[in-house]
Amino acid sequence: MDRLAEAEYLAGLLNEDEVFGMDDLGNRTTVNLRSGANQVYATDTPNITNRYTAVGGQPLAYDAAGNLTQDHDGYRYVYDHENRITRIFKLNGQTEIDVAQYAYDALGRRIGKYDAAAMETTFYYYNDQWQILAEYTDDTTCRQWFTYGNYIDEVLSRNAHPYGLILAMQYYAHDHLYSPAALANYNGFTVWERYEYDAYGKVTITGRGADNLWYTADDVTLSASAYNNPFTFTGRQLDILDNGNLHHMHYRHRDYSPALGRFLQHDPLGIDPMSSELNYFKPEMQYNDGHNLYNGYFAMHMRLDPTGTxxxxxxxxxxxxxxxxxxxxxxxxxxxxxxxxxxxxxxxxxxxxxxxxxxxxxxxxxxxxxxxxxxxxxxxxxxxxxxxxxxxxxx
Known part of the structure; x- marks a missing residue:
């Protein structure tokens, strides 16, 4: 069935490996985490959508459109009429704490984000391929800008200098999924940050310690990128919210939870009749339009107009x-x-x-x-x- 049963990591203790129990439909039943903790998943099996109803004894909730409205960590998600997340709250007893707010343009591109914990607003400027070219902290201040390769999510470099000073350029090294593995300086000789991922894409960010050497005892695990790098698993945007407690990934037309290993919304175009929901690792059977309107990943067989339609x-x-x-x-x-x-x-x-x-x-x-x-x-x-x-x- 090509379902992931175990992920073994080359570094760390043996109990840092992840073990996944699955039912016949590919839904999680148990997960042994790298931390050593065990989670039990409950699924509404009579429901043809195979939604998780509880994780670790904590209930999950959905709206009538199938969007996840409450997760097992106590976060509540609010959606607009096109099933796009507009706000995230943290449940705190009888009250709710604002975590994030989002804004979209007429084409559906996410153009604004407010991080409540950091008290920071970010605006995004796109090209016609739905790639983020630049981030702004207000109408005129550019925080960083990006260049891309041939693939839609193949980000090559970032530059935090408003005039593109070459010494401020940083380059990405990728793995086979276009997930950044490292961020290096302008000549590639110095690695500033490293990125490692668990089986379903949650990132661990590591920085150099005081000795400026890698793989030594003073390497530092960071709660967020020290260089405001927004791109992680499969080259997509990661929002690290609520002081590092929530990892929330944006895949253009949907949002993804690395903790659950699932998208928070249904595929807006449904399931392609010529593909299987479980063949993520079979590229010869997949479609992908780069906008996450299909469940494929590896191949891009469809022709698109400049807006991705x-x-x-x-x-x-x-x-x-x-x-x-x-x-x-x-x-x-x-x-x-x-x-x-x-x-x-x-x-x-x-x-x-x-x-x-x-x-x-x-x-x-x-x-x-x-x-x-x-x-x-x-x-x-x-x-x-x-x-x-x-x-x-x-x-």
Whole structure:
């Protein structure tokens, strides 16, 4: 089943290894942590979503959309209408302590973060590939900026100097998952920080001690990066919140908990019918669009427009391939041409306006229009894919 049973670490004591017990569906039943502590997981097995209901005896809670609203460490998560986390609170008896707040732009990119414990606000500036180019502490002060390689999460360097002074440049060394393993100085001769990960991505950050040498007794384990490095496991953003007590990872359209080894939200596009939920380590079976809209990781087979939306031709190809066994007629208006879709886009936008849910309005509009209804029924073209195409065109 390719499920992780044990992680053995090359350094440390033998009891620092991690051991995972799994049920037949791949849900955790027990975890022996590196600290030596044991955790028991409870799963709502009649529930087809296989949600964890308790960890170590502490209950977990979810909303109607399947988003995790309370974890086993006492953190409460608040979501907006698009299932994006907007606030995190820490439960403290009958009161709640503010931990973090987040803001997003019209494209869904996370553009602002407030860390309550640090009393610090960070703003993010992106390119059209959803890569963070720079961090700002206010409208004009740049804290650091980044450069990238060929892969969307392959961050190569950071520079904390506002004018790009070469001596301020720092370079990342990566492992095979594009997770930074070290942060080095501008010429690569000096390593400032090291990053090590447990089996599900929780990072341990190590700095040099007073002797400025590595792997000596005075190496220091840090609660957060001394250089404000935000990128860790698989090259994604890590928020270390609540004075180091909460590790919260942002994967563009979803958020990930290294402690649970799971995302906090459902995949917004569902599960690809041609893949398996359990084949993370089988790249030949996976898709990945770089925006975590699919559960794949290694390969990037889909064509994307500059905002990361799937191209219409790709949607049509997937629709055809995914409907095996059905007679899929090719009509010029909705499959071989984009004219019909564009017409729907223009008319639906005019009918629906800004205040109504566009998908619901589109459904009603198509149902009320005989011509469109015939097009969709005759081609067996799923309405959800039509909506994805229209949304990708800016409707």
């Amino acid at each position: 799937r191209e219409l031709s790709e949607i049509i190809r997937l629709a055809k391939k995914g409907m095996r066994g059905l007679k899929l007629m090719t009509c010029s208006t909705c499959l071989t041409s984009t004219q019909g879709i564009k017409a729907m886009c223009a008319v639906a936008r005019g009918i629906c306006g800004e205040d109504l849910d566009p998908k619901e309005c589109l459904c009603e509009t198509i149902k009320s229009n005989t011509a469109w209804k015939i097009i969709c029924n005759s081609c067996l073209f799923p309405l959800s894919l039509v909506y994805d195409a229209i949304k990708g065109m800016g409707c």
